[in-house]
């Protein structure tokens with residue numbers, strides 16, 4: 168049987184919420200688990216809840232001074248720091264100290280990070296790179312066990328870019344991105360879906376730790392390749408909005424000539440590229456400050472090798 172070399176059971180597992188303080192599924196669940204972590208208990212490990220950005224959560228804003236989920240870069244994590252740094256820079260180093268350090272033997276085995284989006288992303292599983300067998304097996308397990316969720320796998324690192332997210336502190340990490348949900352709002356349906364995703368992931372880890380083998384499979388992933396910005400007028404103001412026919416169409420093909428924006432004087436601005444693209448994070452509220460209208464992904468098919476843990480050798 169071809170597969171990756173067996174890896175050790177995963178004992179250190181964390182579930183982070185409130186990395187963005189106004190994404191309320193994760194904030195609400197992690198606060199609940201900090202009071203009562205029974206749902207995070209398994210035979211072979213107990214996951215640790217982490218309220219990642221308490222200051223932003225308190226104010227119910229995405230961040231206090233800087234986006235925490237962009238602070239886990241080499242430069243920030245491995246520099247000495249100074250007193251007058253932004254809160255989130257200090258917090259990123261602190262999280263790296265406790266749950267990492269990234270790339271070290273002491274780092275947590277798996278970090279789950281819970282997010283919401285205002286876009287119609289449904290149930291989206293975010294990993295940093297496609298060639299990560301453990302993360303891909305978790306995603307595949309979720310897809311197999313929760314087909315009604317229609318979970319999609321999104322790979323955030325573009326060619327040549329570097330790690331920057333909280334989950335990258337662990338040896339393995341996955342983000343759950345659920346939407347649409349307005350900022351500062353808890354939708355019961357998405358909260359339940361988020362809870363189910365965490366439950367199924369912890370079940371996977373428990374079975375993996377107990378020596379279960381997971382066969383090879385093929386999967387589609389959506390690889391980030393770029394983004395499209397809002398058109399601006401000469402005074403720097405946004406001059407068009409996402410076209411109504413593109414709104415909520417995340418993961419659907421946008422073809423050359425399809426309406427993309429609607430200008431404020433009611434003109435259709437079509438997509439002018441020469442090949443179809445998949446837009447995602449369409450009209451995400453948090454991206455307005457960066458003038459991003461949507462992210463562009465490419466659909467890629469991957470072969471993922473079988474996975475097993477070292478514990479199978481001792482299991483009878």
Ligand SMILES: [Zn+2]
Pocket residue numbers: 186187190281282283
């Ligand atoms: Zn987020």
